Amino acid sequence: MADGSYLKGFVVTFKKLFEDRVTGDYRGGKAKEGAPDEKRAKPERFHGRHVLNRYEDGMEKCIGCELCAGVCPAKCIYVRGADNDPAAPASPGERFGYVYEINYLRCIHCDLCVEACPTQAITESKLFEFSFTNRSDAIYTKDELLVGDNGKPQQLPWEDWRPGDDELTSGWMRATSPAGDHRYEGVVHWAGELGYGVRDPEPAQEESSDG
Ligand code: SF4
Numbered sequence: 001m002a003d004g005s006y007l008k009g010f011v012v013t014f015k016k017l018f019e020d021r022v023t024g025d026y027r028g029g030k031a032k033e034g035a036p037d038e039k040r041a042k043p044e045r046f047h048g049r050h051v052l053n054r055y056e057d058g059m060e061k062c063i064g065c066e067l068c069a070g071v072c073p074a075k076c077i078y079v080r081g082a083d084n085d086p087a088a089p090a091s092p093g094e095r096f097g098y099v100y101e102i103n104y105l106r107c108i109h110c111d112l113c114v115e116a117c118p119t120q121a122i123t124e125s126k127l128f129e130f131s132f133t134n135r136s137d138a139i140y141t142k143d144e145l146l147v148g149d150n151g152k153p154q155q156l157p158w159e160d161w162r163p164g165d166d167e168l169t170s171g172w173m174r175a176t177s178p179a180g181d182h183r184y185e186g187v188v189h190w191a192g193e194l195g196y197g198v199r200d201p202e203p204a205q206e207e208s209s210d211g
């Protein structure tokens with residue numbers, strides 16, 4: 001026999017219908033103070049959607065070495081390298097990334113692929129607002145991951161980019177000598193924003209050239 005306590009639950013629910021909402025619309029809308037009605041600045045080390053970078057002359061940084069795919073704990077990167085055509089190379093290396101895919105249904109944004117890449121070809125933007133209505137959209141191809149001619153991420157129809165978002169990439173950690181200099185062996189530090197094209201030297205490189 002019900003003791004009527006479930007009715008008390010309905011009463012509580014009914015009363016709540018007339019109280020102010022404690023949440024707000026994520027985009028637009030009239031939100032309460034502190035509610036997420038607009039994007040907040042992301043932390044420097046925030047990991048978002050990847051990009052495949054180019055050098056300033058347009059050459060692709062990826063050399064198709066597959067180290068990122070090998071280190072990925074989620075097994076969500078698929079790379080196939082191929083030899084560059086000497087007459088029209090895609091990258092400065094002997095080989096380039098012929099096929100490059102990331103499956104975002106599996107990626108955990110650990111950044112190990114970024115750490116493993118010897119040419120800083122793959123980095124992460126801070127974009128996390130992207131959702132899909134089918135599985136094939138969740139698998140980003142090389143054409144989608146490559147930065148555009150302006151060196152910025154492509155903005156795909158299912159991604160929510162706001163002004164300035166495309167200027168930012170995540171900071172990341174080098175676990176080994178940052179300058180390739182033996183004096184910095186074992187030095188672990190966070191590198192700043194990578195940006196696109198040729199990036200600024202890291203602190204140890206500056207110290208190395210000064211000293
Ligand atoms: S961030 Fe981590 S899980 Fe995602 S592709 Fe890179 S290594 Fe794999």
Ligand code: SF4
Nearest residue numbers: 062063065066068117
């Ligand atoms: S993104 Fe970097 S680690 Fe991955 S295949 Fe290209 S060069 Fe190698």
